[in-house]
Amino acid sequence: MTEVAVRVVLPVHLRTLAKTGREVVVSVPEADITQRGLLDALETAFPVLGGTIRDRQTGKRRAFVRFYACEQDLSNEPPDAPLPPVVAAALASGAEPFLVVGAMAGG
Amino acid sequence: MTQVRVLAGTRKGAFVLTSDEKREKWSVTGPHFGGWEIYHLKGSPADPNRIYASQNTGWFGQLIQRSDDGGLTWEPVGNDFTYAGGDPGTHLWYDGTPKPWEFKRIWHLEPSKTDPDTVYAGAEDAALFRSTDGGASWTELAGLRTHPTGPSWQPGAGGLCPHTIILQEPRIYVAISAAGTLRSDDGGETWRVMNKGLLSDGIPVPDAEAGHCVHHVEAHPAKPDTLFMQKHWDVMRSDDAGENWYEISGNLPSDFGFPIGVHPHEAETLYVVPITSDSLHYPPDGALRVWRSRTGGNEWEPLTDGLPQRDCYVNVYRDAMSIDTLDDAGVYFGTTGGQVYVSADSGDSWAPIVRDLPAVLSVEVQVLP
Numbered sequence: 001m002t003e004v005a006v007r008v009v010l011p012v013h014l015r016t017l018a019k020t021g022r023e024v025v026v027s028v029p030e031a032d033i034t035q036r037g038l039l040d041a042l043e044t045a046f047p048v049l050g051g052t053i054r055d056r057q058t059g060k061r062r063a064f065v066r067f068y069a070c071e072q073d074l075s076n077e078p079p080d081a082p083l084p085p086v087v088a089a090a091l092a093s094g095a096e097p098f099l100v101v102g103a104m105a106g107g
Numbered sequence: 108m109t110q111v112r113v114l115a116g117t118r119k120g121a122f123v124l125t126s127d128e129k130r131e132k133w134s135v136t137g138p139h140f141g142g143w144e145i146y147h148l149k150g151s152p153a154d155p156n157r158i159y160a161s162q163n164t165g166w167f168g169q170l171i172q173r174s175d176d177g178g179l180t181w182e183p184v185g186n187d188f189t190y191a192g193g194d195p196g197t198h199l200w201y202d203g204t205p206k207p208w209e210f211k212r213i214w215h216l217e218p219s220k221t222d223p224d225t226v227y228a229g230a231e232d233a234a235l236f237r238s239t240d241g242g243a244s245w246t247e248l249a250g251l252r253t254h255p256t257g258p259s260w261q262p263g264a265g266g267l268c269p270h271t272i273i274l275q276e277p278r279i280y281v282a283i284s285a286a287g288t289l290r291s292d293d294g295g296e297t298w299r300v301m302n303k304g305l306l307s308d309g310i311p312v313p314d315a316e317a318g319h320c321v322h323h324v325e326a327h328p329a330k331p332d333t334l335f336m337q338k339h340w341d342v343m344r345s346d347d348a349g350e351n352w353y354e355i356s357g358n359l360p361s362d363f364g365f366p367i368g369v370h371p372h373e374a375e376t377l378y379v380v381p382i383t384s385d386s387l388h389y390p391p392d393g394a395l396r397v398w399r400s401r402t403g404g405n406e407w408e409p410l411t412d413g414l415p416q417r418d419c420y421v422n423v424y425r426d427a428m429s430i431d432t433l434d435d436a437g438v439y440f441g442t443t444g445g446q447v448y449v450s451a452d453s454g455d456s457w458a459p460i461v462r463d464l465p466a467v468l469s470v471e472v473q474v475l476p
Contacts, residue, residue, distance in 0.1 A: 011166075011167075013142060013143065013164070013166070013167055014167065017167075017170070017183065048183050050186070050187075051168050051169065051170075051186045051187065052167040052168055052170070053167070055168070056168075056186070056187050056188070056189065056210075057189055057190075057209070057210060062166065062167065062168055063165075064165055064166040065166060065167070102166045102167070103166070105165070105166075
């Protein structure tokens with residue numbers, strides 16, 4: 001199965017936790033560029049992120065975390081749904097990153 | 108040379124404060140985990156350089172950090188706090204409807220007295236977890252949550268939080284807001300509610316078996332069956348391992364508060380920080396006073412030397428008081444205003460160690476040889 005390298009941008013607290021920079025690259029099967037596929041690959045590469053983006057018990061996105069790519073809000077898309085073709089193509093080519101964002105809330 | 112190490116958890120990180128046994132000059136490191144809420148951090152009595160920290164935010168959830176060098180460096184360990192047994196059942200929500208148990212955060216970490224790799228964690232919604240591998244993995248002691256009164260437990264304003272864990276293994280005490288105090292005599296497998304004698308006006312049946320908003324409980328090591336409790340209202344005492352409680356509020360200006368402390372060498376010397384009321388979470392008259400009883404309760408004296416006696420409207424949270432074991436015991440507490448105070452003479456006089464930390468959530472002290 002062909003794998004593609006997808007850029008993922010992390011919020012500052014998760015960079016600190018993962019001991020990495022602003023952006024990481026994860027390897028994802030080309031046929032599985034879904035929200036779940038990306039996050040599974042991210043947590044495999046950085047196990048310390050387990051439970052910080054998705055709730056450990058429910059597997060759902062944590063309430064104050066958002067997913068953006070290509071200026072689209074993907075946060076509420078079903079995790080196994082294929083990403084919009086233009087987004088999948090941009091992620092697969094490396095033209096655009098997948099953004100994991102801490103929502104603007106609180107102080 | 109003897110060293111004193113104070114571990115302060117705050118709204119925006121952890122700080123480590125160190126001094127010699129004089130406790131006059133302090134060095135401060137931190138923030139560790141800047142920007143994260145550190146509800147509690149505590150060192151292992153069996154290996155003081157082993158420290159566990161509860162790290163949480165509303166954004167990215169719960170982490171547990173572990174240090175093996177006294178807080179110089181940290182590594183995240185396990186954060187899988189899955190409730191045992193599949194369907195966790197329900198407790199009562201604020202509106203009186205059943206709500207499924209749901210993990211939110213770790214309020215308190217209690218390392219074993221004998222094994223640095225064993226540590227207990229009090230989880231909201233009320234559950235007790237134990238790790239025997241240094242925090243790498245956690246197993247729920249489900250007998251607590253599945254106690255027959257569990258479905259009737261209702262969160263206090265801060266959540267359904269098990270904030271007190273007292274280890275007298277195999278005996279364990281846990282206190283939960285707002286359920287009360289429970290005791291296990293078999294290492295956490297089975298539990299009994301220990302609330303006889305508590306009266307709480309804020310619940311439909313004031314002397315109910317469960318539902319009491321206990322804020323903190325302490326025991327003296329030399330008298331393990333004597334327990335002291337700061338309840339939502341009322342300061343209480345038990346002399347029979349929690350079987351029966353009686354009030355010792357005596358002449359306190361308010362018997363509402365959060366922390367309670369016991370002197371390490373004087374089993375009848377207690378400390379509380381009275382707060383005006385449940386709706387006014389600051390000290391009476393804008394004066395920050397620790398009150399000390401040398402008689403096991405009922406007779407209390409205000410300790411004011413070195414503490415602000417005007418225009419002070421901070422609070423002191425339930426885990427934000429600690430007492431060291433030096434001959435002249437040191438008493439420490441942290442405030443929501445970011446001050447950590449020390450008294451090196453059992454409370455007679457006080458001085459700030461730091462004045463401008465984020466709101467202090469917890470204070471623990473270690474004495475290092």
